[in-house]
Structure formats: C-alpha cells, structure tokens
Amino acid sequence: MVIIVYSGSFRKAFGEALVEAGYLNEDIIVLDADTPKSTWTKLFANTFPHRFINVGISEQDLVSTAAGLAIAGKIPVVAGFSMFLMRGWEQIRNTISRDHLNVKIVGTHSGLSDYMDGASHQCFEDIALMRVLPGFIVLVPGDEIATRKIVLEALLEHKGPVYIRLGRDNAPKIYDEFEEFPIGKLKIIEDPGDIVLFSNGFTLGLALEVANELKRHGISTGVADVYTVKPLDKDGIIKLSKKVNLVVAIEDHSIYGGLGSAIAEVLSESYPKRILRIGIRDEFGVSARSFSQLIEYLGFTPANIALKIIEVYA
Amino acid sequence: MFAPCVVGGDAAPILNNDFLRSLNASLSDHISLDVLEDKVKRSKRRLLNLLSKVGGWHSWSSLSSLNIIAVLFSSWIAEGYAMGVERLVVVSKGHAAPSVYSWLVEMGVIKESELEDFATPWSRLQSHLDALRLPGIVVYSTGSLGQGLSIANGIAIASKIDSIRREVAVLLGDGELDEGQVWEAIATASALKLDNVIAIIDRNMVQHTGFTEKVKPKEPLAAKFNSFGWYVLEVINNVKTIHSGLRTLSSINGKPKALIVRSNRRW
Incomplete structure (x- = not known):
C-alpha cells in the first residue's frame, strides 16, 4: 500500500x-x-x-x-x-x-x-x-x-x-536524499506492467496513488518520473512504452503542449502507441479554500483518474 | 577579427570577449571632431547606398542614429579607455543596424564589400544586430524593441557588484519609448542609482506610422525622465553637440543619465 x-x-x-x-x-x-x-x-x-x-x-x-x-x-x-x-x-x-x-x-x-x-x-x-x-x-x-x-x-x-x-507547497514525499537527478533522464519508480504512468511535479505523487488504485483493480501499473521535459529521454520513454498496453501521462498542465504532448510526439514519430493524457482540458482554473478542495473539484483524485484510465483500458 | 558566423551560443558571457578589449585599446588614439564629421559624411553616403539596395529599410531611423553611433564608437569609447573606464554601447533600436554596419566599415572593423551581403542568410550582417554573429560589438541580439535599457541595467549592476569601472550607453529610439518595459527599466535604474547607465534617445520625431506626437505624444520627454530621478541633457543632433553632451554627463554621479538628441530636419 x-x-x-x-x-x-x-x-x-x-x-x-x-x-x-x-x-x-x-x-x-x-x-x-x-x-x-x-x-x-x-x-x-x-x-x-x-x-x-x-x-x-x-x-x-x-x-x-x-x-x-x-x-x-x-x-x-x-x-x-x-x-x-x-x-x-x-x-x-x-x-x-x-x-x-x-x-x-x-x-x-x-x-x-x-x-x-x-x-x-x-x-x-x-x-x-x-x-x-x-x-x-x-x-x-x-x-x-x-x-x-x-x-x-x-x-x-x-x-x-x-x-x-515548481509548485507552491503540497509537495509529495517520494525520494530519499541519496537519489540523483541527471538532466535528460527519466526515473522508473515502479516497473511497468499493463500500463505505465508518466508524470512529474506534484502529480508524480498522484500517479503513485493512481498506480496503487489500479493494482487494486488487478491492473499492474508502472510509474516513471519525467522530471526532464526537455530534452526528453526518448529512449527511456520508448523502452517503457514497448512493455505496456497503455501509456498514460498525468500532469497539472494543459494537455496541449505539456508532458503528455511531448510524449505523444515521441511515440507517434518512433513507436505509435495509444496514449491517454490526463491534464487540464482546454480550460482555466478556479479558486478554492484548500488544495484538496481544488483537486476534488477538478476530479484530480486518484480514484477518479484510475476510473478514467480503466474506461480507456477496458 | 571576429569569430566565424555562428548560430547558437555556448552560454559564455558575451562581454568576456577579447574583441571588446581590443576595440577599446585600438581606439585609444583620439580622432579630432572635425575628422569625425568628415568620416560621418562619407559614412552617410555609404549608408544611403546600402539602404537603397534594400528598399530604404528603416532609412530614417538609421540616418538619424549615425552621428550618435559615430561619436559613441569612435570617441566616447576611446575617451573612456584613456580614463580607465571600459565603455560599452547597447543598441536597443536594433533596426538601426545598417547605420552601425556603415560605421564599422568606416572604423575598418568590417570590409566595405561585406555590406553587399547585408541581410542575406549567410551574412553576419543580419537585418537586426545579432550578438552571436558579431560577438564583442553587439551586446545582445536585437529586433524586439524596449529591452535594451533593462539589459544595460543588468550589465551595470554586475559591474557594480564586481567593482569594475564600466559605463553602458544605450541607444533608444523615441518611438521605442512607447514600450512599457522601457519605463520599468527607467524606474529600476533610478531605484538602484545606476550612474553607470546612459540612455541616449534618438529624438528624430518619427516612428513607423509617422510623426511621433501624432501617433502617441512623447513630450514633455525631458520632464518625464527627470520625474523618474534621472539627470537629463538635451542636445541637437550633430557630432560636436553629442560629444560635448556625453562629456558633460560623464561628470554626473549618483543617478542614471539621459541624453536626448533632437533632430527636426528630414534625413
């Protein structure tokens, strides 16, 4: 868990x-x-x-x-x-x-x-x-x-x-202090199975929770931290995508031009594969009293995202 | 004398360039202002010839800047060198590039024949001044208006942090003053008391659409700079008055300085 x-x-x-x-x-x-x-x-x-x-x-x-x-x-x-x-x-x-x-x-x-x-x-x-x-x-x-x-x-x-x-606060706790972050590489946090989730920023924490949720539904899910959006680790992305049935990108950024787009560009050029982009869909944000209130309002909860992924995957 | 034509820098400091130092040193011989005026005349013919080949591209702007560019590059830098001050020219109105190129020919920095290739893909003489293609001479790549004063401020701040005796002159167009960023930078220079920054406004009274005061009034220009805490001097646009104006400004300390160079005639 x-x-x-x-x-x-x-x-x-x-x-x-x-x-x-x-x-x-x-x-x-x-x-x-x-x-x-x-x-x-x-x-x-x-x-x-x-x-x-x-x-x-x-x-x-x-x-x-x-x-x-x-x-x-x-x-x-x-x-x-x-x-x-x-x-x-x-x-x-x-x-x-x-x-x-x-x-x-x-x-x-x-x-x-x-x-x-x-x-x-x-x-x-x-x-x-x-x-x-x-x-x-x-x-x-x-x-x-x-x-x-x-x-x-x-x-x-x-x-x-x-x-x-960078985000403001609400940073997840993921790494220990010995972790290194060379520019241009992605980091596999959990090995891929049926699905791989690419993410970064605070949504990396979310992706780990989503993976957990999917596993409860019997779908083995990997998670990779794409902390370098440019230059993108193309080899790393293709290698992971080859192992799975569905590629998912999760980000608190517009689905246009963000991490999901960058990954889709790589895949469509080098290894055509279906990709689901979870992100902000052509809209603006809104005020909320707390971070969790905003996350819930926009449907950025692990359960909700997992549901969307299952709909596509099934 | 120049590095070969390059696209894409290596993030090395642009000022860390031997050419700048060699330029300062090579110009240390003073040219008399009478000689300078003659050279400007010759250079103006060269400039007109160049402009005629490119359909008079921003002609007015280049012509009104020529006296200023000549004094800055061939007198002001040299006089600074003699006083142990490294002087630097930032051309913010980048569309005056033909004027700069014509003067560089006069200085012997580039060959006359090179002007033939102006604004062609293989030439380092781009339409707007390009720092990577003319390192040392061009401080930053221009073309987008309103940014040069902020950049000059940044250089001036770095010079103060490092206790380097360096002065930065920025050539601005009067039309360029419509850009809000210029006024942000005017306020910053004043707040930080950047007395090593000199803004030179080429007050040629025209911008792209026509007469500046019809498009968007700039006056009272000197009062505006004054109210921001700048020391302001106004001169008419000729070699001798620009030279003496800059000399006067060099003795002013504690605040940024502006030289408004007025011209009323058609160029």
Whole structure:
C-alpha cells in the first residue's frame, strides 16, 4: 500500500537550495519581482543582500535585467510565479534563448498549487511555452529532495538557459536524499506492467496513488518520473512504452503542449502507441479554500483518474 | 577579427570577449571632431547606398542614429579607455543596424564589400544586430524593441557588484519609448542609482506610422525622465553637440543619465 503525504514545500526547498548554491558560487545573483516572500528567495536575500535584486512588480524588466547580468558573466536566477514570468516570455525568447544566455528561470506556484488565487494565477501553459524555445532545458521536480538536487544541478553544473517549474507547497514525499537527478533522464519508480504512468511535479505523487488504485483493480501499473521535459529521454520513454498496453501521462498542465504532448510526439514519430493524457482540458482554473478542495473539484483524485484510465483500458 | 558566423551560443558571457578589449585599446588614439564629421559624411553616403539596395529599410531611423553611433564608437569609447573606464554601447533600436554596419566599415572593423551581403542568410550582417554573429560589438541580439535599457541595467549592476569601472550607453529610439518595459527599466535604474547607465534617445520625431506626437505624444520627454530621478541633457543632433553632451554627463554621479538628441530636419 502506497501512502503519499503532501506535506512538503517546493518553494521552501527552492529557497534553501538557492542559499546552498549561493555559498558554493558567488556569481549567483537572484532577481525577483516583489515576490521574495512567496517564492522564498527571501532566504537568499537575507543571506546575500548584495547579490539579491528586487526590481519591483515588473516581470519584463526582471527577465531582461537578468539577461544583462548573464551577458556580464553572472549566473542570474530569476524567480517568480510561473504565470507572471510568462509575461516576459517574448524577452526570454528573443534574448535569453536567442543568445543562449546562462539564465536560470524558476517558476513557482505553477499548475494547481496556487489553489486560492484562482484562474489568473493557476498556470497550465508554462511547459508548452518554455519547451518550444531553442536551447532551453525544462525541468519539473516531483518533491523537495528532487527540487534541491535539480536546482543545484541547474545552477552549479549546467551552463545555459534553464526553466524549472515548481509548485507552491503540497509537495509529495517520494525520494530519499541519496537519489540523483541527471538532466535528460527519466526515473522508473515502479516497473511497468499493463500500463505505465508518466508524470512529474506534484502529480508524480498522484500517479503513485493512481498506480496503487489500479493494482487494486488487478491492473499492474508502472510509474516513471519525467522530471526532464526537455530534452526528453526518448529512449527511456520508448523502452517503457514497448512493455505496456497503455501509456498514460498525468500532469497539472494543459494537455496541449505539456508532458503528455511531448510524449505523444515521441511515440507517434518512433513507436505509435495509444496514449491517454490526463491534464487540464482546454480550460482555466478556479479558486478554492484548500488544495484538496481544488483537486476534488477538478476530479484530480486518484480514484477518479484510475476510473478514467480503466474506461480507456477496458 | 571576429569569430566565424555562428548560430547558437555556448552560454559564455558575451562581454568576456577579447574583441571588446581590443576595440577599446585600438581606439585609444583620439580622432579630432572635425575628422569625425568628415568620416560621418562619407559614412552617410555609404549608408544611403546600402539602404537603397534594400528598399530604404528603416532609412530614417538609421540616418538619424549615425552621428550618435559615430561619436559613441569612435570617441566616447576611446575617451573612456584613456580614463580607465571600459565603455560599452547597447543598441536597443536594433533596426538601426545598417547605420552601425556603415560605421564599422568606416572604423575598418568590417570590409566595405561585406555590406553587399547585408541581410542575406549567410551574412553576419543580419537585418537586426545579432550578438552571436558579431560577438564583442553587439551586446545582445536585437529586433524586439524596449529591452535594451533593462539589459544595460543588468550589465551595470554586475559591474557594480564586481567593482569594475564600466559605463553602458544605450541607444533608444523615441518611438521605442512607447514600450512599457522601457519605463520599468527607467524606474529600476533610478531605484538602484545606476550612474553607470546612459540612455541616449534618438529624438528624430518619427516612428513607423509617422510623426511621433501624432501617433502617441512623447513630450514633455525631458520632464518625464527627470520625474523618474534621472539627470537629463538635451542636445541637437550633430557630432560636436553629442560629444560635448556625453562629456558633460560623464561628470554626473549618483543617478542614471539621459541624453536626448533632437533632430527636426528630414534625413
């Protein structure tokens, strides 16, 4: 029996990892658009006040200022709500991507995680927008430990533009501290049987619960963490897909352009296979008093998702 | 002198480029302003010739920027070098690229014959300035308006963190000031007291559709910059006044600076 506890915090893990990285490399400069309390860059701001810049509520300026810092040799980390960083998408595209600058962009409060703020804040489009950009790496950690490891890897080891998609809180507890997360690989958490579930971010916890539910119905189900959306681990995806009868992608992102789309692109080109995409189906979010209230309202519960999968699988 | 034509950078700092240093050093010999004016005249003919081959692509914008580009590249950078200040030109109005290319020929940085290939797929002389194809000279790839001042701020912040004596001049179009991001960056430069940033506004009174004050009024322009906490100077568009304006600005500390370069005549 798998019991997933969503007691972690993506943003807190990010804030702590930033400080850790700040000690290890003094070229790291953190920029925020007046959200350091929300993104937890406040930890870095308190530790390294001279390497922290709050540009005020101006995301376009935020992104381009970071580009300038990278041009001058710094390693700027841009933090903000994923939704509002997308306000600077054209700046990201035309400067950071085009000139392949060493800027790290970290979007917090993505997907369903910002349950209270509703449709304006719940960003289901960022992976679609970021994975089309030449040269960008797109990473989506599934829990606190993955967040810390992936942030450190992206900031200290990888040279080039990176987008990291994070939730707010409600991070599942999945990994132990010895787990490694090399860029460009997927991670098999449970071996596939009849079905394989591909997921990342907080929905990775959900996928593990769904797998458990399916097993109770006699359907053996594997789970893989696709924390690198770009570059996608094509070989890993094809290899797992060959073993199963149905491929499923689960994400709190639009079914257009997200992880499910990325996997469908690979499969339809190299190994045609039916894929079920569980995600946000061409709609906006809504306010809720709690994370679980939103999850239930949208039918993002393990039982409901398992039911949908069984309908297709049967 | 340049790296070969490349697409896709390696995420190395663009300023970490020997060419920038060699440019600073090679220009350390002062050119008299009279000589500079003669060179601008010659360069203007070259520019008109180039523009005529591409259907007058953004002609007005390139022509009104030529004096500014000439003074920045051939005088301002050199004078900074003599004072131990590394100076850098960020061209935010990227469609003035033909003007930059014409001047680079004058400087001997690129060959006259290379202009023949302007805006062709195999040329490093792209329609809009491209940082990966002209590393060292072009600070960031342009074409999208309103971003250069933010980028200059970023470079200026990095320079202050590292205690490097570096000044960044940003060439902005007056039409470009319609972009909201410019005003975000104007506020940021002021908030952070970036006195190593100099915004130069090519106030040629025209934007794509026509007369700027008809499309969307820019005036009172100096008062706007002033109200954001900037030091502002207005000059008319010729080599000598631009030069003396920049010299005056170099002695101002503690706040960002703007030079509004006015022209009323048709180019």
